[in-house]
Amino acid sequence: MHLTLWATHEQQPHALDCQTQFLQRGVETTLQIVDKINPKFLRQHPELALVLDHKGLHLAAAGMQMQPDWIGQLARLKRASHKNELIARACQTEQQPTIIDATAGLGHDGLLLAWLGARVTLIERHPVLFALLQDAHLAASQHAELADTMQRIQLVHGEARDYLTQCQQSGSRVDVVYLDPMFPKGGHKDQKKQALVKKEMQILHQLLPDNGTMDLGEYLLPLAQHIAGRVIVKRPRHAPTLTAAIPQHQWLGDACRFDGYFQSRL
Ligand SMILES: C[S@@+](CC[C@H](N)C(=O)[O-])C[C@H]1O[C@@H](n2cnc3c(N)ncnc32)[C@H](O)[C@@H]1O
Numbered sequence: 602m603h604l605t606l607w608a609t610h611e612q613q614p615h616a617l618d619c620q621t622q623f624l625q626r627g628v629e630t631t632l633q634i635v636d637k638i639n640p641k642f643l644r645q646h647p648e649l650a651l652v653l654d655h656k657g658l659h660l661a662a663a664g665m666q667m668q669p670d671w672i673g674q675l676a677r678l679k680r681a682s683h684k685n686e687l688i689a690r691a692c693q694t695e696q697q698p699t700i701i702d703a704t705a706g707l708g709h710d711g712l713l714l715a716w717l718g719a720r721v722t723l724i725e726r727h728p729v730l731f732a733l734l735q736d737a738h739l740a741a742s743q744h745a746e747l748a749d750t751m752q753r754i755q756l757v758h759g760e761a762r763d764y765l766t767q768c769q770q771s772g773s774r775v776d777v778v779y780l781d782p783m784f785p786k787g788g789h790k791d792q793k794k795q796a797l798v799k800k801e802m803q804i805l806h807q808l809l810p811d812n813g814t815m816d817l818g819e820y821l822l823p824l825a826q827h828i829a830g831r832v833i834v835k836r837p838r839h840a841p842t843l844t845a846a847i848p849q850h851q852w853l854g855d856a857c858r859f860d861g862y863f864q865s866r867l
Pocket of ligand 1: 703704705706707708709710711724725726727730759760761762781782783784809816818
């Protein structure tokens with residue numbers, strides 16, 4: 602994979618570090634130092650690229666920018682409770698569970714679970730998304746209101762299939778495995794809602810193109826069932842279940858739902 606890395610002059614030393622880390626993870630970058638990165642600049646350079654400025658590391662495409670921005674989630678986090686968030690009810694956050702979020706993405710779901718008291722291991726295999734997560738974790742660790750929560754989050758760069766298999770082989774158990782694999786772009790029943798897909802998802806879909814071979818992650822469910830008494834799968838509200846297995850419980854939201862699979866022997 603090859604991407605341009607746009608950086609401002611002040612960020613040049615950090616940009617060189619980033620380049621080395623990306624290379625170690627198989628991503629080649631061409632560093633371009635520029636005076637200013639603003640909306641006009643981004644519109645003039647619409648191709649998918651990395652951006653490093655005073656706000657940290659971003660992905661940019663089609664004039665839009667995207668980063669996990671965990672600090673920007675604070676308003677939502679402060680409104681969240683064990684009761685009013687379906688994901689919290691599904692994952693039983695009031696019990697301060699240990700959770701593997703095997704498909705971290707931007708880490709927003711994992712962040713919410715950790716904020717509500719869970720110990721969360723976030724697994725992300727894409728090297729660019731993983732770098733964005735590391736940057737978000739570092740920035741949030743230095744924020745007074747998020748520092749505690751960051752201590753409950755561990756980041757793992759890798760393939761969840763391998764991680765879950767290793768857990769199974771070594772007899773490791775967690776309370777919950779949470780899965781939110783990619784869903785094909787045209788797969789929503791409601792085309793109007795599809796048109797409103799958030800800019801984050803539009804950029805994510807450019808990074809993880811749906812070229813007919815998208816990994817839908819169905820193999821993760823049976824693996825997860827070996828290591829957690831509770832597996833929660835996030836799906837678009839009207840999407841089919843991840844596999845033929847029937848969930849024992851569903852929590853229904855406006856746009857998405859959470860399917861619960863419980864293993865009483867664990
Ligand atoms: C829909 S996004 C998850 C969004 C996430 N729940 C959030 O709150 O931002 C799915 C992510 O899972 C990652 N992923 C999918 N399958 C994976 C696997 N087998 N191992 C590791 N990461 C995986 C993808 O790279 C993508 O970033």
